[in-house]
Amino acid sequence: MVYKSITWWKLFHRYYYKCSLNKRHAVVWYRDPDTVVTNMLDNPDFADGFDVCPYIELKRSDGTRKWSDVMSGNYSWQQATKIYENDPSTKGAMLVPIILGSDKTTVSVANGNTEYYPLYLSIGNVHNNIRCAHCNAVIPIGFLAIPKSDRKYDNDPNFRRFKKKLYHASITAILQSLKPAMSTPVVRRCPDGYYRRVMYDLAAYIADYPEQIYLAGTVQDWCPKCTAPQNNLDAAAGPRSREHTEALLEEFAGDGRILWDNYGIDDGVLPFTHNFPQADIHVMLTSDLLHQVIKGTFKDHLVEWVYDYLVITHGDAQGNVIMDNIDRRLAATPAFPGLRCFPHGRRFKQWTGDSSKALMKIYLAAVASYLPDEMMECLQAFLDFCYLTRRQDIEEQTLSSINLALRRFHHYRAIFIQTGVCDDFSLSRQHSLVHYHKNIILFGAPGGLCSSITESQHITAVKRPWRRSRHYEALSQMLLINQRLDKLAGLTVDFVDHGLLPITHWPPMEVDPFDIERDDEGPSDGERLLGKVTLAKTRNRSFPRYLTEIVEVINFGNLKYLTRQFLYEYLNNTLAGDLELDDLPRITSKIDIFNSAVAEFYAPSDVAGIRGMRQERIRCTNSWQGAHRKDCVFVVMDKDKPGLKGMDVVRTMLLFSFKYEGTTYPCALVQWYKRYGRSPDSKTVFGAHPLPHKFDYRYSLDCFSSMYVNQDADHHAHEIIF
Known part of the structure; x- marks a missing residue:
């Protein structure tokens, strides 16, 4: 044992x-x-x-x-x-x-x-x-x-x-x-x-x-994976190896300055691997997504370069005004499982890796209309690279998409030199992106290492x-x-x-204590399945128990007909058509209203359990942190169609269940969003006017007439929305 x-x-x-x-x-x-x-x-x-x-x-x-x-x-x-x-x-x-x-x-x-x-x-x-x-x-x-x-x-x-x-x-x-x-x-x-x-x-x-x-055992600002010179990391270079280092140490023994200046090798340090066979x-x-991609290239480079560009282009005063409005856009992001609330934008001190990941999910839309097209293309190419490399399974087509995203990023990032934001791109962490292709072939998906x-x-x-x-x-x-x-x-x-404890008897994974959505999403140790939705265990006891009374409370007169129509179509496996209310099954049981439901689905690219399962809580309540909250969800309409073509976007307005002939039927009253166009927009845009200073993100879904579907909400969304 x-x-x-x-x-x-x-x-x-x-x-x-x-x-x-x-x-x-x-x-x-x-x-x-x-x-x-x-x-x-x-x-x-x-x-x-x-x-x-x-x-x-x-x-x-x-x-x-x-x-x-x-x-x-x-x-x-x-x-x-x-x-x-x-x-x-x-x-x-x-x-x-x-x-x-x-x-x-x-x-x-x-x-x-x-x-x-x-x-x-x-x-x-x-x-x-x-x-x-x-x-x-x-x-x-x-x-x-x-x-x-x-x-x-x-x-x-x-x-x-x-x-x-x-x-x-x-x-x-x-x-x-x-x-x-x-x-x-x-x-x-x-x-x-x-x-x-x-x-x-x-x-x-x-x-x-x-x-x-x-x-x-290399010199600071040199690449530990290849021999690219320190002042031009984008130059063509061969890979470093144990044999190559040993040959250089033997050739220039006693002349450490040549090794230091010309080859980036510290001759006073012999890596521990030289004491073990074949290492x-x-x-x-390995490739380090957290420090090389998320913290390094995204937060320390691109986000800071965007701010420098705004100051160079608009001056200090106007640049800060624009940054304040970008912060208000970040703060206006609607609540969603896994999305962090930035009530003051980027202006807080306790910045962690999870903070950078959360900012990456909503940053592109927040800076829209303030940056030139080339800069937006650069940011989008980088996000594509990041989300593709984070996938649990990387196919040959995915690997080709990763290479294409990296080429696009290298092409469009030239805008930062053209606008005077930076002088070159000899940055070690940004240079490391070129080694991801080889590391994936050697070690599999980077997220595992x-x-x-x-x-x-x-x-x-x-x-x-x-x-x-x-x-x-x-x-x-x-x-x-x-x-x-x-x-x-x-x-x-x-x-x-030995069967003395259930298979799910493991402590929950650690979550960020500063994430207000920490109770709404996380790993699940359940058995692998495509997906399921379960209503909360406890009903909302402040609601009435019968359809007629509920209609008056929520001010939606068609609820009674829609519920009976749903039951008819479910029982008969056919559309109700123009049937009158009296022709539909009568529901006499009490109605249970719930404030939330839990969706459990297979999403191994995100933080998931050992079987790749993840759970997210769908909230539908009139009182959540001082306001109502009605979450948006995807509904699969045609599983044979790829991506968003086979799904619709809805907003949950009521979660309830009823009994009919001894069977419990869980239901959701939803508001359907109308889709514009058949393909993603080539350019993400934002409203023409700045947001009010005290705009509350809890009312974002109520105040705007049209919205974009965020492909970057999480890694699972990036895989299924295209």
């Missing part, structure tokens, strides 16, 4: 001198990664989402390829082939790609800027949706040291080099127990209960850009344990809490496997 395997925490010290009279030591806590991987392989909860060998997935319709999980990529194929060619005795062994991730995090700025540096481990055999759901598939295996010094040593090259060496030496020491199984197979039990010979391989490393520089840190570095996984894990592994501690030398308490949490998780898996 998994919970019986105890993974104790250990530590080692490394002493260093801050100055000639002051000796300090760096403490690194870790636990045996081989035991962690053994427990992970023996987890029966992964049985339905576990790959025992590399595979190629082809579409049945046209035979084109599809990439999703790590084992569907070329990397696992290449490594398995390489291992077998080097040692034919490994034939039949199962490859276990080791995925590492690390990210420094701060738990308290007020209490002395308390920082921790956790190191996480996962395996590539586990499917991406399980890894993203954190079901014990991402485990902290170490806490790296963070050496401190006086300010006068902050820019000391010797001290900075020491920190890098300590970083790589620590990871090397932590991973030593995995090294024997990288050359000789070991027997391990797998989630399906079978014993297999397995071989470990360092496959991927999840990190943001500054840490990628640390890992690759190449330049290949291992994104730093948002490790950042979310900080809550369970670092922040919550720190809050429970006494805050003084808290790390030892945090380690004990993590150890106990792992035991409880293993015990839960064992109980579920």
Whole structure:
């Protein structure tokens, strides 16, 4: 049983001198990664989402390829082939790609800027949706040291080099127990209960850009994946590799300045992968959607460039007036599950990755009519790239669309140079977009190897344990809490496997506490299905119970006829036509009115459960945060038609149910929106006049006569609306 395997925490010290009279030591806590991987392989909860060998997935319709999980990529194929060619005795062994991730995090700025540096481990055999759901598939295996010094040593090259060496030496020491199984197979039990010979391989490393520089041993502002020069990252360049770096170090041994200036290599740092067979840190570095795309290219580059453009074009005073109106547009976004309310636009300090994701969903419409067409095309191309790369399954056609979106983005972003906003595009995080194509082919969908996984894990592994501690030398308490949490998780898996707990007995995923929609959407651990809608468990007790009385309350006289017409058509499977009210079934039961319903559907590209299921709450109430709320929803009218052509957009006006001959019929009274045109508009526009200063987003659906369907509301919407 998994919970019986105890993974104790250990530590080692490394002493260093801050100055000639002051000796300090760096403490690194870790636990045996081989035991962690053994427990992970023996987890029966992964049985339905576990790959025992590399595979190629082809579409049945046209035979084109599809990439999703790590084992569907070329990397696992290449490594398995390489291992077998080097040692034919490994034939039949199962490859276990080791995925590492690390990210420094701060738990308290007020209490002395308390920082921790956790190191996480996962395996590539586990499917991406399980890894993203954190079901014990991402485990902290170490806490790296963070050496401190006086300010006068902050820019000391010797001290900075020491920190890098300590970083790589620590990871090397932590991973030593995995090294024997990288050359000789070991027997391990797998989630399906079978014993297999397995071989470990360092496959991927999840990190943001500054840490990628640390890992690759390259110079700041150089690319850790290719040899493009620092001042022209868009130039044609070849890939970096372990062999290439070793050849340069041998050729220019003792002349570190040439390596630093001409090749972007720090000869004083040897990546930890050089101590392990077949590992190449330049290949291992994965695409980071959170820091490279969302925080980097979108928030830090494009959003700031738009503001700079408005100031350059209109001057400081008028530019700020326009930005204020853009903020009011952001604040006017109607309530919808997963959309964040920005009551003051972008003007708030606690800006997180979730804030950037939320802004991305509504930003394009907010800046419409204030930017030239080329700039709008640039933003749209970038959003297309972002949403396409975030999909759970990436087909060959999707990959072509990603490449096209990137070419469009590179073409239209020239407008920022032409208008004087920036001088060039030699920006490391923006340059990283060119490597997504290759990384998808190697490792599958980028969403399964994104730093948002490790950042979310900080809550369970670092922040919550720190809050429970006494805050003084808290790390030892945090380690004990993590150890106990792992035991409880293993015990839960064992109980579920033996039928002592239901399969859905897992704690809910963490949500952003500043998101007002946090109760309206989230992952679901239910069984996979296309979709279903369930009314709330409790009715609204302030409403009357009979149709005649309800008609008077909601002031909709046709409700009685429509309800009986619906019942007739449902029972007879035919249209009611011109039947009179007396010819329709009579409803005599009491009516239950509900304030909400829950829609559950398959949406693996968004935050979902381990089976790809997601749930969103549809609200239809007269009192929600001081006003009424009537949500909009999609209704499938013809499942054979693609995209929005097979759907209509409606607004829920009443959710209710009634009984007829012992059967309960859930219903919704909706307002249908009329569609204009047969294809998406080539240009998104906004109203000609600025919004009033005190406009309330809760009345947006009532005040405007026409609206756009937002394809960027979430990743699932981007897939189905076209």
